[in-house]
Amino acid sequence: MKRAFAALAAALSLVVPLGPAAAATPALAATPAAATAPPSLPEGLTSAEVSFRGSGNLLLHGSVISPAGARDGRAGIVLVHGAGTGTPREKLLGEAVAFARQGLSVLVYDKRSEGYSTFERSYSVLADDALGAVETLRSRPGVDPGKVGIWGLSEGGWVAPLAASRSAHISFVIVVGANALNPLRQQTWAVAAGLRKAGVSGSMVDRAEPTLYRVVADGGMFPEPYHDPAPVLAKVRQPVLAIWGVHDLLTPPRETPPIFAESLRAGGNDRYTFRFFAGADHAAHLTPDGGVTRQPELAPGYPELVGAWVGEATSGHAPVAQVSGPAPVQAGDSVGVPPTEWWESGFVHLLVLVLFLVGFGGYPVVALVRRFRRTRTEVAPVRAARLVSAGGLAVLAGGFSYLFYVLMTGGKLATPGPLLAGRPVVWLALQAVTVMTIVATAVTAIHWRRVTARGEKVRLGLLVAGGAVFVPWALYWGLLLP
Numbered sequence: 001m002k003r004a005f006a007a008l009a010a011a012l013s014l015v016v017p018l019g020p021a022a023a024a025t026p027a028l029a030a031t032p033a034a035a036t037a038p039p040s041l042p043e044g045l046t047s048a049e050v051s052f053r054g055s056g057n058l059l060l061h062g063s064v065i066s067p068a069g070a071r072d073g074r075a076g077i078v079l080v081h082g083a084g085t086g087t088p089r090e091k092l093l094g095e096a097v098a099f100a101r102q103g104l105s106v107l108v109y110d111k112r113s114e115g116y117s118t119f120e121r122s123y124s125v126l127a128d129d130a131l132g133a134v135e136t137l138r139s140r141p142g143v144d145p146g147k148v149g150i151w152g153l154s155e156g157g158w159v160a161p162l163a164a165s166r167s168a169h170i171s172f173v174i175v176v177g178a179n180a181l182n183p184l185r186q187q188t189w190a191v192a193a194g195l196r197k198a199g200v201s202g203s204m205v206d207r208a209e210p211t212l213y214r215v216v217a218d219g220g221m222f223p224e225p226y227h228d229p230a231p232v233l234a235k236v237r238q239p240v241l242a243i244w245g246v247h248d249l250l251t252p253p254r255e256t257p258p259i260f261a262e263s264l265r266a267g268g269n270d271r272y273t274f275r276f277f278a279g280a281d282h283a284a285h286l287t288p289d290g291g292v293t294r295q296p297e298l299a300p301g302y303p304e305l306v307g308a309w310v311g312e313a314t315s316g317h318a319p320v321a322q323v324s325g326p327a328p329v330q331a332g333d334s335v336g337v338p339p340t341e342w343w344e345s346g347f348v349h350l351l352v353l354v355l356f357l358v359g360f361g362g363y364p365v366v367a368l369v370r371r372f373r374r375t376r377t378e379v380a381p382v383r384a385a386r387l388v389s390a391g392g393l394a395v396l397a398g399g400f401s402y403l404f405y406v407l408m409t410g411g412k413l414a415t416p417g418p419l420l421a422g423r424p425v426v427w428l429a430l431q432a433v434t435v436m437t438i439v440a441t442a443v444t445a446i447h448w449r450r451v452t453a454r455g456e457k458v459r460l461g462l463l464v465a466g467g468a469v470f471v472p473w474a475l476y477w478g479l480l481l482p
Contacts, residue, residue, distance in 0.1 A: 041097065042097060044068050045097060046065070046068050047063045047064065047065050048063065048140070050064055050109075050140075052132045052133060052135070052136040054112060055124075055126075055128035055132075056115070056125070058112060058129070060110065060132065060133070061110050062089055062133065062136075063089055063096075063107070063108055064076075064107050064140055065097065065100045065105070065106045066100055066104075066106070067100055067101065067103055070103065070105070070142060071103075072141075072142045072144075073142070073144045073147075074103060074104065074105055074143060074144065074147070075103075075143075075144060075147035075149070075310050075314050076105040076137045076140065076147065076148040077104050077105075077148070077149050077306075078106075078133045078148070078149070079092045079095060079096060079108045079109075079153075079156075080126070080152040080153065080156035080159050080160050080163075082155045082283075083154060084111065085112075085116045085117055086110070086111060086112070086113035086116075087110070087111040089108040089109055094285075094296060094298060095108075095151075095153075095298070096108045098298055098302075099151075099303060102304065102306060102307025103307060104306075104307065105137065105140060105143050107133050107136065107140075109129075112125075112126075112129060119222075121223040122224070123155075123158050123162055123224055123227060124162065127160075127163040128163075130159060130163040131167055134150060134170055146314075147171055147310075147314040148169070149170055149171050149172035149174065150164060150170050150172075150174070151174040151175070152176070153175075153176045153283055154176070154177045154179075154282060154283070156175070156176075156178075157175040157176070157177060157178025157179055157229075157251075158178070158179065158183070158229055160175055160178075161178075161229065161232050161236050161240075164236050165232055171313070172238050172239045172240075172241070172313040172318070174241045174242075174243070174306060174309075175240070175241075175242050175243070176283060176284050177243075177244060178242055178244075178251065178256065179229065179251045180256045180257075180259035180263060181252065181255070181259070181334060182226050182229070182337075183222075183225055183226075183227055184214075184222060184225035184337045185336060185337045186250075186334070187213065188210050188334070188337050189252055189334035190250045190412075191406070191410030191414065192209055192210070192332075194410045194411045194412050194413055195209065195406070195410065195414045196331060196332065197292075197331070197413055198413055198414045198415070198416055199419050200414070200419065200423070200424060201422035202427075203427075203478030203479070204406075204423070204427045206478070207477070208477050208478040209410075210335070210337055211476065211478070212407065213337060213407075214338075214339070214340050214344075215340065215344070215345075215346055217337075218339065218340045219349075230259065230266070231263075233263035233264050233266075234263050234264070234266045235267055236264065236269060237268075237269055238269075238313075239271040239272070239273075240264060240269070240272040240273070241272075241273045242272065242273070242274050243275050243276075243277065243305075244256070244274075244277070244328060245279075245287070245328075246325070246326055246327070246328045247280065247281050247287055247290045247329055248291060249281070249290075249292070249413075251282060252330055252333070253328035253329070253330055254327075254328050254330035255330065255333065255334060257323070260274070261274070270320050271313075272322070273318070273319045273323075274322070274323040275305060275324055275325050276324070276326055276328055280302075285297065285298055285299065286298070286299060290329070292412050344476065353396070355466055355469055356392060356396055356470070358462060359462040359464075359465055359466025359467070360388065360389045360392035360393045360396070360466050361389070362462055363386075363463050364386075382447050384440040384444045385440070385444045385460060385463055387436060388437055388441050388463055388464075388466075389463060391436050392437050394433055395470075398426075398430055399430050399477065399479065402424075402426050402427070430479060431479050434470075434479040435480075437467065437470060440467075441463075441468065441470065441471075444460060444464055445464045445467075445468075447460070448460040448461060448464050
Protein backbone atom coordinates (compact mmCIF):
# COMPACT_ATOMS: atom_id res chain seq x y z
CA MET A 1 0.00 0.00 0.00
CA LYS A 2 2.74 2.44 0.96
CA ARG A 3 4.71 1.61 -2.19
CA ALA A 4 1.63 2.14 -4.33
CA PHE A 5 1.06 5.58 -2.85
CA ALA A 6 4.72 6.51 -3.13
CA ALA A 7 4.69 5.52 -6.78
CA LEU A 8 1.51 7.54 -7.31
CA ALA A 9 3.08 10.60 -5.65
CA ALA A 10 6.23 10.28 -7.75
CA ALA A 11 4.22 9.94 -10.95
CA LEU A 12 2.02 12.91 -10.14
CA SER A 13 4.98 15.07 -9.13
CA LEU A 14 6.53 14.52 -12.55
CA VAL A 15 3.56 16.09 -14.23
CA VAL A 16 4.26 19.06 -12.47
CA PRO A 17 10.20 15.30 7.69
CA LEU A 18 16.96 4.18 26.23
CA GLY A 19 19.84 4.57 26.90
CA PRO A 20 22.77 3.90 24.66
CA ALA A 21 21.97 4.61 21.04
CA ALA A 22 23.91 1.59 19.87
CA ALA A 23 21.32 -0.67 21.47
CA ALA A 24 18.35 0.74 19.59
CA THR A 25 16.79 -0.09 16.21
CA PRO A 26 19.07 -2.93 15.11
CA ALA A 27 17.30 -3.14 11.75
CA LEU A 28 19.24 -0.14 10.45
CA ALA A 29 22.50 -0.91 8.72
CA ALA A 30 25.68 -0.15 10.65
CA THR A 31 27.12 1.90 7.81
CA PRO A 32 28.83 5.26 8.28
CA ALA A 33 27.05 8.50 7.45
CA ALA A 34 28.94 10.83 5.14
CA ALA A 35 31.24 13.22 6.98
CA THR A 36 31.63 16.87 6.08
CA ALA A 37 34.72 19.04 6.38
CA PRO A 38 35.38 20.71 9.75
CA PRO A 39 33.66 24.09 9.95
CA SER A 40 35.58 27.32 9.58
CA LEU A 41 35.31 29.26 12.83
CA PRO A 42 35.80 32.89 13.83
CA GLU A 43 38.69 33.86 16.06
CA GLY A 44 38.42 32.88 19.71
CA LEU A 45 36.78 29.52 19.12
CA THR A 46 38.19 26.03 18.65
CA SER A 47 36.74 22.94 17.01
CA ALA A 48 37.38 19.26 17.64
CA GLU A 49 36.10 16.57 15.27
CA VAL A 50 34.19 13.69 16.85
CA SER A 51 32.45 10.53 15.66
CA PHE A 52 29.90 8.50 17.56
CA ARG A 53 27.36 5.74 17.11
CA GLY A 54 23.72 6.63 16.68
CA SER A 55 20.68 4.41 16.49
CA GLY A 56 21.28 1.10 14.74
CA ASN A 57 25.03 1.55 15.29
CA LEU A 58 25.15 4.14 12.50
CA LEU A 59 28.39 6.12 12.57
CA LEU A 60 27.72 9.86 12.75
CA HIS A 61 30.19 12.74 12.58
CA GLY A 62 30.23 16.12 14.24
CA SER A 63 32.22 18.98 15.69
CA VAL A 64 32.58 20.18 19.27
CA ILE A 65 32.95 23.96 19.23
CA SER A 66 34.28 25.61 22.38
CA PRO A 67 35.72 28.94 23.46
CA ALA A 68 39.50 29.02 23.16
CA GLY A 69 41.06 28.56 26.58
CA ALA A 70 37.69 27.76 28.14
CA ARG A 71 37.64 26.80 31.80
CA ASP A 72 37.07 23.25 32.91
CA GLY A 73 33.71 22.23 34.30
CA ARG A 74 31.84 24.12 31.61
CA ALA A 75 28.37 23.22 30.41
CA GLY A 76 27.74 21.60 27.05
CA ILE A 77 24.86 21.46 24.61
CA VAL A 78 24.01 19.13 21.71
CA LEU A 79 22.20 20.69 18.74
CA VAL A 80 19.46 18.66 17.00
CA HIS A 81 18.47 19.63 13.46
CA GLY A 82 15.02 20.37 12.11
CA ALA A 83 13.44 18.39 9.26
CA GLY A 84 15.58 17.40 6.29
CA THR A 85 17.61 14.39 5.30
CA GLY A 86 21.39 14.38 5.73
CA THR A 87 21.44 18.00 6.93
CA PRO A 88 25.08 19.06 7.38
CA ARG A 89 26.31 20.53 10.65
CA GLU A 90 27.01 23.86 8.91
CA LYS A 91 23.26 24.46 8.83
CA LEU A 92 23.43 25.19 12.57
CA LEU A 93 26.86 26.74 12.62
CA GLY A 94 25.46 30.21 13.43
CA GLU A 95 23.78 28.87 16.56
CA ALA A 96 26.82 26.78 17.51
CA VAL A 97 29.16 29.76 17.28
CA ALA A 98 26.76 32.04 19.17
CA PHE A 99 26.33 29.55 22.02
CA ALA A 100 30.06 28.80 22.21
CA ARG A 101 30.68 32.52 22.66
CA GLN A 102 28.50 32.26 25.76
CA GLY A 103 31.04 29.85 27.27
CA LEU A 104 29.42 26.56 26.24
CA SER A 105 30.89 23.57 24.45
CA VAL A 106 28.55 22.84 21.54
CA LEU A 107 28.32 19.55 19.66
CA VAL A 108 26.73 19.88 16.23
CA TYR A 109 26.60 16.86 13.95
CA ASP A 110 25.61 15.84 10.44
CA LYS A 111 22.09 14.47 10.42
CA ARG A 112 21.51 10.95 9.20
CA SER A 113 20.21 10.13 5.73
CA GLU A 114 20.10 6.38 6.44
CA GLY A 115 16.52 5.49 7.34
CA TYR A 116 15.32 9.07 6.92
CA SER A 117 13.52 10.51 3.90
CA THR A 118 10.42 12.42 2.88
CA PHE A 119 8.31 9.30 3.37
CA GLU A 120 10.25 7.60 6.16
CA ARG A 121 11.51 8.73 9.55
CA SER A 122 11.40 7.84 13.20
CA TYR A 123 11.63 10.36 16.01
CA SER A 124 12.70 7.48 18.25
CA VAL A 125 15.67 6.79 15.98
CA LEU A 126 16.58 10.48 15.85
CA ALA A 127 16.33 10.69 19.64
CA ASP A 128 18.76 7.80 20.01
CA ASP A 129 21.14 9.55 17.60
CA ALA A 130 20.96 12.59 19.87
CA LEU A 131 21.65 10.45 22.94
CA GLY A 132 24.78 9.16 21.27
CA ALA A 133 25.88 12.77 20.77
CA VAL A 134 25.10 13.61 24.40
CA GLU A 135 27.27 10.77 25.68
CA THR A 136 30.08 11.89 23.39
CA LEU A 137 29.93 15.48 24.63
CA ARG A 138 29.80 14.34 28.28
CA SER A 139 33.14 12.58 27.78
CA ARG A 140 34.93 15.58 26.26
CA PRO A 141 37.81 17.14 28.25
CA GLY A 142 36.75 20.24 30.16
CA VAL A 143 33.02 19.50 29.93
CA ASP A 144 31.18 18.77 33.16
CA PRO A 145 29.22 15.56 32.38
CA GLY A 146 26.50 16.70 34.76
CA LYS A 147 25.92 19.92 32.82
CA VAL A 148 25.20 18.66 29.31
CA GLY A 149 21.85 19.46 27.75
CA ILE A 150 20.08 19.22 24.41
CA TRP A 151 18.71 21.84 21.99
CA GLY A 152 16.20 21.06 19.24
CA LEU A 153 14.93 23.16 16.35
CA SER A 154 11.52 22.60 14.72
CA GLU A 155 11.36 18.81 14.18
CA GLY A 156 14.09 18.69 16.81
CA GLY A 157 11.45 20.08 19.16
CA TRP A 158 9.82 16.65 19.04
CA VAL A 159 13.14 14.79 19.15
CA ALA A 160 14.92 16.63 22.00
CA PRO A 161 12.17 16.08 24.64
CA LEU A 162 11.95 12.43 23.59
CA ALA A 163 15.68 12.01 24.13
CA ALA A 164 15.46 13.84 27.49
CA SER A 165 12.62 11.59 28.62
CA ARG A 166 14.90 8.58 28.08
CA SER A 167 18.03 9.76 29.83
CA ALA A 168 18.89 11.18 33.25
CA HIS A 169 22.24 12.24 31.73
CA ILE A 170 20.57 15.20 30.00
CA SER A 171 20.52 18.09 32.44
CA PHE A 172 18.38 20.61 30.51
CA VAL A 173 16.29 20.97 27.36
CA ILE A 174 16.06 23.92 24.96
CA VAL A 175 13.64 23.95 22.03
CA VAL A 176 13.15 26.54 19.30
CA GLY A 177 10.06 26.70 17.08
CA ALA A 178 8.83 23.54 18.80
CA ASN A 179 5.37 22.14 18.34
CA ALA A 180 2.92 20.68 20.83
CA LEU A 181 0.59 19.52 18.02
CA ASN A 182 0.98 16.30 16.08
CA PRO A 183 3.08 16.58 12.89
CA LEU A 184 0.15 16.13 10.49
CA ARG A 185 -1.87 18.92 12.10
CA GLN A 186 1.19 21.19 12.24
CA GLN A 187 2.08 20.65 8.58
CA THR A 188 -1.50 21.07 7.40
CA TRP A 189 -1.70 24.35 9.33
CA ALA A 190 1.65 25.58 7.98
CA VAL A 191 0.76 25.00 4.32
CA ALA A 192 -2.73 26.47 4.81
CA ALA A 193 -1.21 29.50 6.54
CA GLY A 194 1.21 29.93 3.63
CA LEU A 195 -1.66 29.76 1.14
CA ARG A 196 -3.74 32.28 3.06
CA LYS A 197 -0.72 34.57 3.36
CA ALA A 198 -0.46 34.37 -0.43
CA GLY A 199 -4.11 35.49 -0.65
CA VAL A 200 -5.80 32.14 -1.26
CA SER A 201 -9.28 31.44 0.11
CA GLY A 202 -12.08 29.02 -0.65
CA SER A 203 -12.34 25.27 -1.09
CA MET A 204 -8.78 24.61 -2.17
CA VAL A 205 -7.29 25.74 1.14
CA ASP A 206 -10.30 24.86 3.32
CA ARG A 207 -11.07 21.43 1.88
CA ALA A 208 -8.62 20.07 -0.70
CA GLU A 209 -5.38 20.78 1.18
CA PRO A 210 -6.29 19.08 4.49
CA THR A 211 -8.02 16.25 2.62
CA LEU A 212 -4.91 15.48 0.61
CA TYR A 213 -2.80 15.39 3.77
CA ARG A 214 -5.22 12.94 5.39
CA VAL A 215 -5.13 10.62 2.39
CA VAL A 216 -1.36 10.92 2.10
CA ALA A 217 -0.99 9.99 5.77
CA ASP A 218 -3.38 7.06 5.37
CA GLY A 219 -1.26 5.82 2.47
CA GLY A 220 1.86 5.79 4.65
CA MET A 221 3.49 8.68 2.81
CA PHE A 222 3.55 11.08 5.79
CA PRO A 223 5.95 9.81 8.48
CA GLU A 224 4.93 9.93 12.15
CA PRO A 225 1.67 11.77 11.34
CA TYR A 226 0.00 11.30 14.72
CA HIS A 227 3.01 11.51 17.03
CA ASP A 228 1.64 13.01 20.25
CA PRO A 229 4.15 15.32 21.97
CA ALA A 230 2.06 15.74 25.14
CA PRO A 231 2.83 12.36 26.81
CA VAL A 232 6.51 12.81 25.99
CA LEU A 233 6.61 16.29 27.51
CA ALA A 234 4.89 14.94 30.62
CA LYS A 235 7.90 12.65 31.10
CA VAL A 236 10.48 15.44 30.85
CA ARG A 237 11.86 16.20 34.31
CA GLN A 238 14.66 18.55 33.26
CA PRO A 239 14.39 22.36 33.16
CA VAL A 240 13.01 23.52 29.80
CA LEU A 241 13.68 26.70 27.85
CA ALA A 242 11.26 27.11 24.92
CA ILE A 243 11.78 29.89 22.35
CA TRP A 244 9.46 31.09 19.60
CA GLY A 245 9.74 33.88 17.07
CA VAL A 246 6.58 35.97 17.02
CA HIS A 247 6.43 35.53 13.22
CA ASP A 248 6.60 31.75 13.16
CA LEU A 249 4.84 30.53 10.00
CA LEU A 250 5.62 26.83 10.46
CA THR A 251 4.51 26.26 14.05
CA PRO A 252 1.29 27.81 15.40
CA PRO A 253 3.06 30.16 17.85
CA ARG A 254 -0.06 31.13 19.81
CA GLU A 255 -1.51 27.62 20.22
CA THR A 256 1.64 25.67 21.04
CA PRO A 257 2.95 27.33 24.27
CA PRO A 258 -0.17 26.72 26.43
CA ILE A 259 -0.25 23.04 25.41
CA PHE A 260 3.48 22.81 26.04
CA ALA A 261 3.08 24.24 29.56
CA GLU A 262 0.06 22.08 30.35
CA SER A 263 1.92 18.93 29.26
CA LEU A 264 4.98 19.76 31.37
CA ARG A 265 2.83 20.54 34.41
CA ALA A 266 0.95 17.27 33.93
CA GLY A 267 4.23 15.53 34.71
CA GLY A 268 4.94 17.78 37.68
CA ASN A 269 7.50 19.95 35.90
CA ASP A 270 7.09 23.69 36.38
CA ARG A 271 10.73 24.56 35.72
CA TYR A 272 10.08 26.04 32.30
CA THR A 273 10.89 29.35 30.69
CA PHE A 274 9.04 30.53 27.57
CA ARG A 275 10.42 33.45 25.59
CA PHE A 276 9.02 35.14 22.48
CA PHE A 277 11.33 37.23 20.29
CA ALA A 278 10.09 40.20 18.28
CA GLY A 279 11.00 40.37 14.60
CA ALA A 280 12.00 36.71 14.60
CA ASP A 281 10.93 33.72 12.52
CA HIS A 282 10.47 30.00 13.14
CA ALA A 283 14.17 29.49 13.95
CA ALA A 284 14.45 32.69 16.05
CA HIS A 285 16.38 34.36 13.25
CA LEU A 286 15.59 37.93 12.24
CA THR A 287 13.02 38.30 9.46
CA PRO A 288 12.23 41.51 7.56
CA ASP A 289 8.87 40.36 6.17
CA GLY A 290 6.85 38.63 8.85
CA GLY A 291 8.57 35.27 8.77
CA VAL A 292 8.85 34.62 5.03
CA THR A 293 12.55 35.44 4.68
CA ARG A 294 15.13 34.21 7.19
CA GLN A 295 18.18 36.36 7.74
CA PRO A 296 21.42 34.81 9.05
CA GLU A 297 21.36 36.93 12.23
CA LEU A 298 19.84 35.48 15.38
CA ALA A 299 17.28 37.54 17.28
CA PRO A 300 19.04 40.06 19.57
CA GLY A 301 19.40 38.65 23.07
CA TYR A 302 18.72 35.05 22.04
CA PRO A 303 22.30 33.70 22.55
CA GLU A 304 22.68 35.66 25.78
CA LEU A 305 19.40 34.21 27.05
CA VAL A 306 20.65 30.69 26.33
CA GLY A 307 23.97 31.31 28.08
CA ALA A 308 22.41 32.85 31.19
CA TRP A 309 19.57 30.32 31.41
CA VAL A 310 21.91 27.32 31.05
CA GLY A 311 23.99 28.75 33.90
CA GLU A 312 20.90 28.95 36.10
CA ALA A 313 19.54 25.56 35.06
CA THR A 314 22.81 23.71 35.66
CA SER A 315 23.27 25.32 39.07
CA GLY A 316 19.84 24.25 40.28
CA HIS A 317 18.21 27.67 39.93
CA ALA A 318 16.09 27.26 36.80
CA PRO A 319 13.22 29.79 36.66
CA VAL A 320 9.74 28.52 37.47
CA ALA A 321 6.87 29.01 34.99
CA GLN A 322 8.38 32.12 33.46
CA VAL A 323 6.87 33.58 30.26
CA SER A 324 8.07 36.79 28.60
CA GLY A 325 8.23 38.61 25.31
CA PRO A 326 5.69 40.11 22.89
CA ALA A 327 2.55 38.24 21.89
CA PRO A 328 3.04 35.98 18.88
CA VAL A 329 1.29 36.60 15.57
CA GLN A 330 -0.93 33.79 14.30
CA ALA A 331 -3.43 34.52 11.55
CA GLY A 332 -5.69 31.52 12.12
CA ASP A 333 -6.13 28.51 14.35
CA SER A 334 -5.08 25.03 13.36
CA VAL A 335 -7.78 22.40 12.90
CA GLY A 336 -7.78 18.74 13.75
CA VAL A 337 -6.80 16.32 10.98
CA PRO A 338 -8.37 13.03 12.04
CA PRO A 339 -7.54 9.69 10.41
CA THR A 340 -9.63 8.79 7.39
CA GLU A 341 -12.79 6.68 7.64
CA TRP A 342 -12.87 3.43 5.67
CA TRP A 343 -14.78 5.01 2.77
CA GLU A 344 -12.17 7.76 2.35
CA SER A 345 -9.09 5.65 3.00
CA GLY A 346 -6.12 5.52 0.69
CA PHE A 347 -7.16 2.06 -0.47
CA VAL A 348 -10.61 3.26 -1.50
CA HIS A 349 -9.04 6.20 -3.31
CA LEU A 350 -6.85 3.78 -5.23
CA LEU A 351 -9.90 1.74 -6.23
CA VAL A 352 -11.65 4.92 -7.39
CA LEU A 353 -8.54 5.91 -9.32
CA VAL A 354 -8.57 2.55 -11.10
CA LEU A 355 -12.26 3.02 -11.96
CA PHE A 356 -11.52 6.47 -13.39
CA LEU A 357 -8.62 5.19 -15.45
CA VAL A 358 -10.72 2.34 -16.84
CA GLY A 359 -13.83 4.42 -17.40
CA PHE A 360 -12.32 7.70 -18.60
CA GLY A 361 -9.21 6.22 -20.18
CA GLY A 362 -10.88 3.18 -21.71
CA TYR A 363 -13.07 5.27 -24.03
CA PRO A 364 -10.24 6.80 -26.12
CA VAL A 365 -8.15 3.61 -25.91
CA VAL A 366 -10.92 1.59 -27.55
CA ALA A 367 -11.24 4.25 -30.25
CA LEU A 368 -7.51 4.04 -30.96
CA VAL A 369 -7.62 0.26 -31.11
CA ARG A 370 -10.52 0.39 -33.55
CA ARG A 371 -8.69 2.88 -35.72
CA PHE A 372 -5.50 0.82 -35.62
CA ARG A 373 -7.38 -2.32 -36.61
CA ARG A 374 -9.54 -0.35 -39.06
CA THR A 375 -12.61 -1.76 -37.40
CA ARG A 376 -15.83 -0.26 -38.73
CA THR A 377 -18.68 0.52 -36.39
CA GLU A 378 -22.24 1.54 -37.02
CA VAL A 379 -22.23 3.71 -33.89
CA ALA A 380 -21.52 7.40 -34.38
CA PRO A 381 -19.11 9.04 -31.90
CA VAL A 382 -20.75 10.83 -28.98
CA ARG A 383 -19.32 14.30 -28.45
CA ALA A 384 -20.45 14.41 -24.82
CA ALA A 385 -18.67 11.11 -24.14
CA ARG A 386 -15.46 12.59 -25.44
CA LEU A 387 -15.90 15.52 -23.05
CA VAL A 388 -16.45 13.15 -20.11
CA SER A 389 -13.30 11.20 -20.96
CA ALA A 390 -11.08 14.23 -21.58
CA GLY A 391 -12.50 16.27 -18.68
CA GLY A 392 -12.29 13.45 -16.15
CA LEU A 393 -8.70 12.63 -17.02
CA ALA A 394 -7.73 16.32 -17.05
CA VAL A 395 -9.20 16.95 -13.58
CA LEU A 396 -7.65 13.78 -12.21
CA ALA A 397 -4.12 14.43 -13.47
CA GLY A 398 -4.23 18.20 -13.22
CA GLY A 399 -5.88 18.32 -9.82
CA PHE A 400 -3.49 15.99 -8.06
CA SER A 401 -0.45 17.47 -9.83
CA TYR A 402 -1.45 20.96 -8.76
CA LEU A 403 -2.22 19.96 -5.18
CA PHE A 404 1.06 18.08 -4.80
CA TYR A 405 2.89 21.07 -6.26
CA VAL A 406 1.19 23.39 -3.75
CA LEU A 407 2.05 21.04 -0.88
CA MET A 408 5.68 20.71 -1.92
CA THR A 409 6.06 24.49 -2.24
CA GLY A 410 3.79 25.35 0.69
CA GLY A 411 4.81 26.81 4.01
CA LYS A 412 5.83 30.38 4.78
CA LEU A 413 4.64 31.82 1.47
CA ALA A 414 3.05 29.42 -1.01
CA THR A 415 3.16 29.92 -4.77
CA PRO A 416 -0.34 29.03 -6.01
CA GLY A 417 -0.08 31.06 -9.21
CA PRO A 418 -2.40 33.87 -10.37
CA LEU A 419 -5.49 34.49 -8.24
CA LEU A 420 -9.00 35.60 -9.12
CA ALA A 421 -11.24 36.65 -6.22
CA GLY A 422 -8.94 34.77 -3.83
CA ARG A 423 -9.09 31.59 -5.88
CA PRO A 424 -6.10 30.25 -7.83
CA VAL A 425 -6.85 30.47 -11.55
CA VAL A 426 -5.66 26.87 -11.96
CA TRP A 427 -8.16 25.71 -9.32
CA LEU A 428 -10.99 27.70 -10.92
CA ALA A 429 -10.17 26.09 -14.28
CA LEU A 430 -10.24 22.64 -12.69
CA GLN A 431 -13.62 23.44 -11.13
CA ALA A 432 -14.99 24.58 -14.49
CA VAL A 433 -13.81 21.39 -16.18
CA THR A 434 -15.37 19.40 -13.33
CA VAL A 435 -18.78 20.97 -13.93
CA MET A 436 -18.43 20.39 -17.69
CA THR A 437 -17.57 16.73 -17.07
CA ILE A 438 -20.63 16.19 -14.86
CA VAL A 439 -22.98 17.81 -17.39
CA ALA A 440 -21.44 15.76 -20.19
CA THR A 441 -21.90 12.62 -18.08
CA ALA A 442 -25.64 13.29 -17.83
CA VAL A 443 -25.90 13.75 -21.60
CA THR A 444 -23.88 10.60 -22.21
CA ALA A 445 -26.11 8.63 -19.83
CA ILE A 446 -29.15 9.60 -21.90
CA HIS A 447 -27.40 8.48 -25.07
CA TRP A 448 -26.24 5.24 -23.41
CA ARG A 449 -29.85 4.17 -22.78
CA ARG A 450 -30.54 4.35 -26.52
CA VAL A 451 -27.47 2.35 -27.62
CA THR A 452 -28.15 -1.28 -28.64
CA ALA A 453 -24.69 -2.43 -29.81
CA ARG A 454 -23.29 -4.53 -26.96
CA GLY A 455 -19.67 -3.41 -27.21
CA GLU A 456 -20.54 0.26 -27.37
CA LYS A 457 -23.03 -0.08 -24.52
CA VAL A 458 -20.29 -1.54 -22.29
CA ARG A 459 -17.85 1.16 -23.36
CA LEU A 460 -20.28 3.98 -22.63
CA GLY A 461 -21.51 2.25 -19.48
CA LEU A 462 -18.02 2.29 -17.97
CA LEU A 463 -17.69 5.94 -18.91
CA VAL A 464 -21.02 6.83 -17.29
CA ALA A 465 -20.14 4.79 -14.19
CA GLY A 466 -16.88 6.70 -13.87
CA GLY A 467 -18.77 9.97 -14.30
CA ALA A 468 -21.34 9.00 -11.67
CA VAL A 469 -18.62 8.25 -9.09
CA PHE A 470 -16.85 11.42 -10.20
CA VAL A 471 -19.65 13.57 -8.69
CA PRO A 472 -19.21 12.62 -4.98
CA TRP A 473 -15.45 12.37 -5.51
CA ALA A 474 -15.31 15.96 -6.81
CA LEU A 475 -17.53 17.13 -3.95
CA TYR A 476 -15.26 15.39 -1.42
CA TRP A 477 -12.18 17.15 -2.82
CA GLY A 478 -13.87 20.57 -2.88
CA LEU A 479 -14.02 20.85 -6.67
CA LEU A 480 -17.77 21.53 -6.46
CA LEU A 481 -17.52 23.89 -3.49
CA PRO A 482 -16.94 27.67 -3.70
